[in-house]
């Protein structure tokens with residue numbers, strides 16, 4: 155098989171966005187010995203769009219950044235690349251620049267109406283027609299395949315990440331941001347929260363499933379707008395959502411979840427009026443994902459049993475022996 159076809163086949167064998175990106179960079183490098191390729195991630199910081207190198211060719215190897223996108227000092231503001239800024243504003247496919255670095259071709263990667271990344275190819279000589287055809291073909295395959303991948307990772311109703319994607323995201327985040335007991339409880343850490351709409355069955359029963367769906371979409375939108383870009387939000391099915399909060403102290407996590415609870419409580423849902431959510435959360439460390447979800451779930455059930463519309467932290471409940479009491483109570487009920 156020709157190298158380009160082999161690389162295209164290899165590209166579409168990946169089910170992971172980062173590996174796919176690395177594979178695309180490696181495919182584009184086939185354009186020539188002097189070609190340099192970078193995949194730039196687009197992030198919003200202080201209401202401004204930035205591009206930061208996420209994967210790039212470094213001589214023989216392809217390197218992937220280990221830095222947090224928002225903290226990356228190599229990020230460059232989109233306004234500093236006016237050709238690309240104009241292209242993105244117009245929803246375009248490519249932009250070019252010729253300067254002391256050579257000929258640069260940028261190709262934004264669109265996901266729906268949003269450009270979330272950009273491929274950058276630089277070489278000393280002008281791009282030939284053949285090179286342009288190959289590069290735009292690879293770019294198109296990449297973009298289409300990434301849309302498919304993204305579609306398979308999302309819940310169809312709310313557009314949030316689905317249950318299936320949770321384990322992989324969890325492992326990736328906890329690997330990059332694991333809690334260290336030596337840093338103490340005030341150190342930034344990772345938290346897992348389970349958010350459940352209170353008495354959601356009543357919404358369906360009183361107003362019908364379509365209104366129930368509308369509530370789920372509006373709650374999902376609130377979740378998206380209230381958490382930061384590095385946090386991850388999942389719909390676990392039904393009226394249950396899971397949030398992975400990253401790099402937050404316990405106080406910050408508590409505050410963010412409380413903010414969510416208040417936002418939902420005070421939102422007037424069309425026709426339905428007011429609803430509330432109960433939230434249980436736990437540190438996302440010290441166990442397998444299923445154990446951590448189990449802890450957050452216990453805190454959630456405690457919140458449900460004690461009046462709903464509240465945020466409960468697993469460790470607080472253990473410290474006050476509230477969860478132990480519940481286990482003892484369940485045992486009494488069982489026998």
Ligand SMILES: Nc1nc2c(ncn2[C@@H]2O[C@H](COP(=O)(O)OP(=O)(O)OP(=O)(O)O)[C@@H](O)[C@H]2O)c(=O)[nH]1
Nearest residue numbers: 351352353354355356358363366367391392393458
């Ligand atoms: N509209 C709609 N309803 C759903 C969906 N998935 C699950 N449900 C409904 O969500 C409701 C969940 O109800 P329960 O688990 O009994 O709990 P609840 O009424 O929210 O009460 P508490 O959790 O105890 O506060 C059920 O009526 C399900 O039919 C969905 O995608 N759309």
